[in-house]
Amino acid sequence: xxxxxxxxxxxxxxxxxxxxxxxxxxxxxxxxxxxxxxxxxxxxxxxxxxxxxxxxxxxxxxxxxxxxxxxxxxxxxxxxxxxxxxxxxxxxxxxxxxxxxxxxxxxxxxxxxxxxxxxxxxxxxxxxxxxxxxxxxxxxxxxxxxxxxxxxxxxxxxxxxxxxxxxxxxxxxxxxxxxxxxxxxxxxxxxxxxxxxxxxxxxxxxxxxxxxxxxxxxxxxxxxxxxxx
Amino acid sequence: xxxxxxxxxxxxxxxxxxxxxxxxxxxxxxxxxxxxxxxxxxxxxxxxxxxxxxxxxxxxxxxxxxxxxxxxxxxxxxxxxxxxxxxxxxxxxxxxxxxxxxxxxxxxxxxxxxxxxxxxxxxxxxxxxxxxxxxxxxxxxxxxxxxxxxxxxxxxxxxxxxxxxxxxxxxxxxxxxxxxxxxxxxxxxxxxxxxxxxxxxxxxxxxxxxxxxxxxxxxxxxxxxxxxxxxxxxxxxxxxxxxxxxxxxxxxxxxxxxxxxxxxxxxxxxxxxxxxxxxxxxxxxxxxxxxxxxxxxxxxxxxxxxxxxxxxxxxxxxxxxxxxxxxxxxxxxxxxxxxxxxxxxxxxxxxxxxxxxxxxxxxxxxxxxxxxxxx
Numbered sequence: 001x002x003x004x005x006x007x008x009x010x011x012x013x014x015x016x017x018x019x020x021x022x023x024x025x026x027x028x029x030x031x032x033x034x035x036x037x038x039x040x041x042x043x044x045x046x047x048x049x050x051x052x053x054x055x056x057x058x059x060x061x062x063x064x065x066x067x068x069x070x071x072x073x074x075x076x077x078x079x080x081x082x083x084x085x086x087x088x089x090x091x092x093x094x095x096x097x098x099x100x101x102x103x104x105x106x107x108x109x110x111x112x113x114x115x116x117x118x119x120x121x122x123x124x125x126x127x128x129x130x131x132x133x134x135x136x137x138x139x140x141x142x143x144x145x146x147x148x149x150x151x152x153x154x155x156x157x158x159x160x161x162x163x164x165x166x167x168x169x170x171x172x173x174x175x176x177x178x179x180x181x182x183x184x185x186x187x188x189x190x191x192x193x194x195x196x197x198x199x200x201x202x203x204x205x206x207x208x209x210x211x212x213x214x215x216x217x218x219x220x221x222x223x224x225x226x227x228x229x
Numbered sequence: 230x231x232x233x234x235x236x237x238x239x240x241x242x243x244x245x246x247x248x249x250x251x252x253x254x255x256x257x258x259x260x261x262x263x264x265x266x267x268x269x270x271x272x273x274x275x276x277x278x279x280x281x282x283x284x285x286x287x288x289x290x291x292x293x294x295x296x297x298x299x300x301x302x303x304x305x306x307x308x309x310x311x312x313x314x315x316x317x318x319x320x321x322x323x324x325x326x327x328x329x330x331x332x333x334x335x336x337x338x339x340x341x342x343x344x345x346x347x348x349x350x351x352x353x354x355x356x357x358x359x360x361x362x363x364x365x366x367x368x369x370x371x372x373x374x375x376x377x378x379x380x381x382x383x384x385x386x387x388x389x390x391x392x393x394x395x396x397x398x399x400x401x402x403x404x405x406x407x408x409x410x411x412x413x414x415x416x417x418x419x420x421x422x423x424x425x426x427x428x429x430x431x432x433x434x435x436x437x438x439x440x441x442x443x444x445x446x447x448x449x450x451x452x453x454x455x456x457x458x459x460x461x462x463x464x465x466x467x468x469x470x471x472x473x474x475x476x477x478x479x480x481x482x483x484x485x486x487x488x489x490x491x492x493x494x495x496x497x498x499x500x501x502x503x504x505x506x507x508x509x510x511x512x513x514x515x516x517x518x519x520x521x522x523x524x525x526x527x528x529x530x531x532x533x534x535x536x537x538x539x540x541x542x543x544x545x546x547x548x549x550x551x552x553x554x555x556x557x558x559x560x561x562x563x564x565x566x567x568x569x570x571x572x573x574x575x576x577x578x579x580x581x582x583x584x585x586x587x588x589x590x591x592x593x594x595x596x597x598x599x600x601x602x603x604x
Contacts (some may be wrong), residue, residue, distance in 0.1 A: 034366075035575060039569065100578070103578070106566070110566075111563065111564065112563060163563070167547075168474045
């Protein structure tokens with residue numbers, strides 16, 4: 001068996017995904033979380049989760065454009081996104097609401113942004129549980145279908161953000177715009193064009209691109225080469 | 230290699246989510262965790278939010294001893310301000326260790342040394358006032374920025390002298406008050422609770438004078454039913470006013486009887502000092518039974534009018550912000566729960582009280598009104 005090796009992009013992804021948490025814990029230990037520390041922790045963990053989720057959703061379009069290495073970090077980004085979402089949820093439930101189930105239930109049934117956020121998190125749970133190769137094999141084609149829940153999760157998470165802000169919705173709408181772009185890349189017509197452009201480009205520049213090599217795991221590649229409706 | 234790759238992703242992910250869990254839940258892992266655990270554990274056993282008066286332990290029906298009774302006072306206070314104290318101690322130690330001169334970061338840097346002890350800085354329910362640092366570094370003042378923690382810095386150079394407040398409309402004696410005239414209206418201390426619509430709150434030792442003293446001088450006509458307040462409009466000095474999201478200037482309003490109520494207050498000072506610009510210098514409104522956004526800052530104009538004025542927030546989001554904006558745990562807001570609140574500096578949420586705890590004094594103003602509709 002080969003020794004585990006990290007490619008540059010993997011190192012960047014793993015280090016980059018850990019950084020926000022390290023900075024958060026450092027700031028907490030240095031009292032740099034401001035006057036309302038719990039809110040600051042909630043906002044920061046939530047934003048990181050959303051950014052990572054969008055990045056994982058960007059992996060496939062990036063691969064369509066020729067940056068196939070992005071597929072190597074897609075799963076890691078998705079898992080990290082869930083990790084931060086879990087921290088975000090834990091801060092909200094445990095620190096903010098002190099596990100007060102009564103108040104939390106009222107929040108969940110009344111506040112639309114809570115419903116959207118919780119939905120986004122909940123949809124990620126089956127994806128995390130089936131993110132191993134074993135499950136990929138066992139589910140076969142259905143794995144791909146199941147993992148399209150990530151799109152809905154991304155939409156719910158962005159809606160959660162849009163509904164959260166008071167009035168100036170520029171930042172959340174920027175996130176929504178990026179998400180829309182990433183999801184539209186999955187539309188068959190756009191997908192075909194992107195892939196075609198890349199293939200044509202590849203013919204002229206790199207005729208012997210080592211596309212089929214073990215850059216991508218078989219399951220992922222299989223799933224990825226199918227057309228997304 | 231493939232197996233390893235999968236293994237790596239999951240290891241990184243699981244440690245990524247477990248380590249912060251440990252850091253927060255397991256005491257020895259971090260200072261923060263050490264301070265947070267008692268609160269978290271406490272909440273596990275005590276899932277119903279106790280009203281503030283109950284948490285003092287005096288009238289408890291449950292056979293539970295309040296933490297204030299079994300915990301030495303200095304530790305209790307440390308918990309109240311745990312992040313500040315822990316953080317200050319940590320940063321002081323860090324700076325000292327590195328040979329960097331320690332910054333003087335007293336919680337109340339400019340509070341006078343002759344300040345009365347904490348007992349004088351408590352509200353009538355016995356809640357300790359927030360620190361000067363907290364009050365002056367967590368401000369909703371959108372004229373500068375929407376970032377509450379950046380207002381102090383941006384407002385530091387905002388000059389509030391000279392200043393004029395024009396008071397007119399339906400009055401017998403329209404008047405213009407300069408800073409001297411405002412000073413002549415008196416200066417008394419009021420320690421009141423401020424409940425922001427964003428579900429956080431503070432206890433603040435304001436100084437100033439009751440609004441009715443100013444209104445009596447201008448003598449409202451009998452046709453005057455409402456008071457319309459206007460903040461300064463000066464986009465060159467107030468960068469936030471270039472934002473197209475709001476209709477500047479900041480407008481707020483009160484019904485005349487609300488404005489004449491003794492609790493309606495014009496603040497010109499804080500902790501015995503002149504009001505800092507980030508808190509609305511030179512003069513701001515304080516209506517403690519209403520949400521914080523009613524308390525407009527840096528007032529330049531007051532008019533007595535016949536119709537209820539449309540406030541900036543009513544114009545921005547009419548479904549979310551009404552004219553009355555009385556603190557009401559029963560009226561929901563799409564984003565923030567109004568049932569509970571976080572007192573800045575505390576970890577536990579508090580139950581929000583109707584009229585922010587001033588019901589005895591002000592509930593009669595709204596007799597016969599449907600406060601669900603008139604929110």
